[in-house]
Amino acid sequence: MPVAQRQEQTTAGRQGLLVAERLTRAFGGPPVVDGVSFTLARGSITGLIGPNGAGKTTLFNLIAGSLAPGGGTLTLDGARIDGLRPDQVFARGLARTFQIPRPFPAMTVLENVMLAPPGQAGERFWTNWLRPAAVAAEERRNRDRAMLWLDFVGLAKLSAQPAGVLSGGQRKLLELARVLVAEPRLILLDEPGAGVSPPLLALIMEKIAELNARGTTFLVIEHNMDLVMTLCRPVLVLAQGRLLLEGSPEEVRRDPRVVEAYLG
Ligand SMILES: Nc1ncnc2c1ncn2[C@@H]1O[C@H](COP(=O)(O)OP(=O)(O)O)[C@@H](O)[C@H]1O
Ligand SMILES: [Mg+2]
Known part of the structure; x- marks a missing residue:
């Protein structure tokens, strides 16, 4: 597809779901994320690759609200989200997973999924006293929804086990x-394939594709080229805090600048 036509589809024709403009962040020294601009097309699975230390996770932290940008803007579905807290970003339908998941090991798998998102404790406190039946009914609904999504990812059988027994892939x-319980429209995945056994990796890839077919947009940091080549279009390449290029997995793989970034 010609570049002009492709741009019309992703940016002008239909505004992207997430638009980042000149995002920048430093930690005292030179910027770790340095003037990064990109658009995530609605319904895409966009890959984000780059050598260790390139700034990929920091970029996720900026998008998810865990870190405040030093400069630049973020727009989700036409509304600015830079400067919002993580729970506010989450409430707008943008969720992220962590490079190293840390479930509460003594709580059951089900309880880990049922943990209320932040910011609701105050309301809960009064509802608990005034309308116990309503609380019980909501708890049942939460439990049912959590079980539904555990079943979707193939963990229903382990729901009553402490989360500490799960393997890296199961985590x-x-x-x-x-x-998924929150049914986000955009999910940021930080290295979903890292430390995952091949059969579980295949399952994770299948679930990403299935959710995407139902309309969920993804931005995925990943080193596993199999996953990137199979699922991601386009792929963004980050090196030393800057966006080096954007292209199809094939274009990216044979670009000499990418080879150099990984080696150099
Ligand atoms: N909170 C922080 N304070 C200081 N330096 C940080 C912080 N977070 C990340 N960095 C630095 O920013 C750079 C990019 O890190 P990161 O975003 O984790 O890279 P990647 O995920 O691409 O491997 C690294 O040099 C890292 O040490
Ligand atoms: Mg990282």
């Missing part, structure tokens, strides 16, 4: 179930 699936 990635638990993380996915935890964010």
